[in-house]
Amino acid sequence: MVLERVEHGDTVLEARGITKRFPGVVANDRIDFEIKAGEIHAILGENGAGKTTLMNILFGLYQPDEGEIWIGGEHVRFRSPLDAIDLGIGMVHQNRKLVSAHTALENIILGHPHAGKILDLKRAEAEISDLCNRYGFSVDLKAKVWQLAEGEKQVVEILKALYRGAKILILDEPTSALAPPETKRLLASIQAMTEDELAIVPFITHKLPIVLAVSDRVTVLRQGKVTARLETEAATEQSLAKEMVGREVIFRLERVKAETGQPILEVENLTTLSDKGYLALKGVSFSISEGEILGIAGISGNGQQELAEVLAGLRQAEAGRVILDGTEITHIPTLERWQRGMGYVPAERVDVGSIGDFSLVENVTMNYYFDDEFCRGGVVHYRDIRKLTKEIVAEYSVATTGPDCKAKTLSGGNLQKLILGRVLSRRPRLLIANLPTQGLDVGATEFVRNKLIEAKKEKAGILLLSEDLDEILSLSDWVAPIYEGELMGIIPGEEAKREVVGAMMAGSVSGSGTS
Amino acid sequence: MRIGSYRLRMEKRLTVSGWEAATISVLAVIFALALFSIIFVLAGVNPLVAYREILSYAFANPFGLPPTINRFIFLLFCTFAFIIPFRAGLWNIGMAGQFYVGALCAFAVLYAFGGKASRSADLPAEIVIPLMLLASALGGAILAGIAGFLKGKLNINEIVVTMMLNFIAYWLVSFMIKEGGPFMNPGGRGESFELPASVHPPLFNDVAFTLLLALGIAIYLSFLFARTRTGYQIRAHGLSPAAARYAGVSTVKISLLVFVVGGALAGLAGYHYFAAVPGVFKIARNYGQIGDLAFYGIICGLISLADPLAAIPVALLFAGLTVGGRFVQGQLGIGFGIDYALLGVLMITLVAFQFFYRYRPVLERNVQLEERLEDVGVYR
């Protein structure tokens, strides 16, 4: 293997002139960079800057249109991920690429050339335990992956790459799904790995503090090009953000104060199960009044999805009560909830929030087929709904060729705007917004947030579920961190501090950070 | 794939227009018929002659046309039975069983009115015939409803359940009409008692009155899907059950509804075939063979893209092919089962052509080749 003997500081990977084009866009434009053994070299860039494409090229999933890759001084070409793996590149994906039904051990040895015809699990276990000890990992190898926490799953992926002999480890958004204590452990392990001359290349979007804390060098991408190459010591959060975005960046959004009124939603002791049969919500209680935004801050997987679903009637409540506008609705069907003035913008906009093969008109009908104004005598008045659709498209600036084209032709941002417009057009008393700005570009994100503020001004109560702590902090009147199905507190918006909320999201009860 | 200086490649489609889909269906049928000619050739028959004989008997011959139309009505009902659940994303392959049960229920009405006693029993047609229609629909509806309920409420695979119900119904018929069964023909012969003359249905040139019923239902179904709230819910559920749930559509109600309605229509086919078509007028001893033809409803449903109006010409075509095929079997000395073989070939061709709903063949100039030839001075 090419990278057998490297010394600290040797260049292990060099990319020269990497260019990749897709229809209509140049994703990577003559990118040059190099990675040295034993260094942590962060690649920074916004969504759409070309990070994912570059990462996939380095890992062999895509082939560059132009440019070359040199590993250990030799020119290489990857025809598939297998080539990259053989040459010592390992990748740890953001959305874990693990088989959840199998054990950690089975995942680590999957596809390994030395696994042998008949699996020798004992030997593999011993070898992997060695690796764990070396780098300070602790994970139960015999547990099934779906039982593991996020941080542990990431460890499994790292072990898988290491066990395959990776010398260069590419990490895709390594800390975005981790709670602070897990992040600390990861960073410690990364340091340990660099002492073995492994090169670590994290690809990052937001976590600038992490980049500053741990990396040796940073390469910044913007719109497919490299805009900066810095020694981390010479960088600041401001300078990095400026390189990423191309202009000065404001770090806090303005919060709008609105007048609050009657309680619209009261939740008492709500308990529900996850798909696997475990408790997803453990006796959650809160209330939302007119004109208030309650932001649930948490890392996904702590019960937010189940909370949204049980309130919408898409999941059964095992215990507790949900009261909407004074009426108990805990067990009534979904349709009735919409009719009583609840609105829900789901996180899965393509699979649940819309029907791709339906036209925009038919999608809007999802919220109107039961409305007496648009549907009389069992017959749907599509003409009226069409008019409504045109209004929504105009008001929400949905970029489309017309109300009759299929929803799947819309881009993510436009689809989200359509769904939001459809739900808000019914003037719901209570709006549940689950990850409303996930995956949207800056323009669409801003639009959606403004619409939420507008709805708040119109006296709707809003339950906001988001992974973006900044979004929660800037929009919410009340902030409730959630951890493993429990609300760790309900803090007034003005008093909520980032570090405190962050700590509570990780399970700290009082808000004093676990250091 | 290169053809000279052109290149053929497959491009993923984002959407399929109605016309494109219809074209694919038509091409699939033509391709299947062409493929099927191999069977004719192997049987020592000229396929062109065979097809000509089939179509002319079915559509141009005064003896062949009425059976073709009666078969068409049968197939149309079976197609509806498939289409309605299919629109909701569910597979009803139990139309054969629903057909059997429908027939049994129709004959149960006769039995209740004393029709078993003799062929000349005098029964009030104005009451009995509508009751028979109602009973056959109800029977099919209940049988199918079992599958629909199990699917909607407990998410039990409807393919296996409807298939099991097919066999259960099949044996139930045997039980009822063969030796010792309550519907047994007094003369034995392994068939049911005969339809008394007093309740022979009205016929127009040997064509059953159920034709109007079938066509009327086609029009109503088309309206149902395009314009009604129920139709919307069915379509939404078919395209995305998760999104439909989110929109408040009840999976249980829709699953049950589509199977009940579909089953009712297959049940009507049971009344039609055994009590409305001249020359039969009883549950015949080879009822299983007809029941197997009910599976043509699946093919017609798929080819017509689950559209009730498009099902009309498709069912008519296949009625002609099967009736003509059976005739030609005798004429040209081909073995038994030509209509089943056609069923098989059609289905697999259709499955193959599904690919074209998602990919479009694109022919483009091989630009690189041209550029290179230009450089060398060959191509200007």
Place this chain on the structure above:
Amino acid sequence: MWEFIARSLEASTIFTFAALGELISQRSGILNVGVEGVMLFGATLGFIAAQLSESYLLGFLVAIAIGGLLGLLHGFFSVTLGSDQVVVGMGIWILGFGLTTYIGNPYTGPLGLDRIPTFLGLSPFFYLAVVLVIVTWFVLTKTSLGLRIRSVGESPGVAEVSGISVNRTRYLCVTVGGMLGGFGGAVYSLFYNPVWNYNFLMGWGFIALALVFFSMWNPWILFGGSLLFGTLWQLSLNPQLVLPGVMSRYLWRTVPFVATVLALLVMSTKWFRTRWGAAKPEALGLPYTK
């Protein structure tokens, strides 16, 4: 009574072969609802080959070959073309049911060969079935190949980035599945009931499909299920051996089908549902594109 048990075991072997084949295919993520069609082809072509050549060996080989070919066909449509697997399966079923009706018709009637001798009073295929169950279990749980197959069925994306060819693995499994299905069909027509008749399989393939579901993809439970259903089937044919005069023989014939529906009902209860959900190959029936 012994006769009844022996015949029940014979029947069970047919379920075992067909269902094992489908289990292997499903473990890799490919759903074939047209098992009945594969069995029909194996049974019919095997029957014809054996009768014409007067060789059982040839009959079985032909059945295995046609089963494999159908498996490949299913693979081509499902894996390479990415079509809806239920549609493809239905196609294979109707293709089988339609063509074999026509092809087999001239051969209606008994096979006309000496019956394959039993071994220790039991069908030789029973021993073969037991061996196959053990082999399948071993390969799936204890070998690298088995781990790969299972990963392909759970998360093809993960398997691909681990260096495994998802398509090749699926083709392998679906072809082996087809071969076993064809073989099962041949055991029916060449041993269990060596008489060709219109629509003679009568739903075995669908029961085998249901068996795979309730086995929760575990070869041992599948074997147990086959034994149960083999017995039920035999009971439905010869009720007089166990419960003489209780019901019309036609109603007895419905027993295996009613039992299947009941078994499915049991599977939907809470106790089963979570286990079943956990055991189900996550990518079953879903087309995979890179």
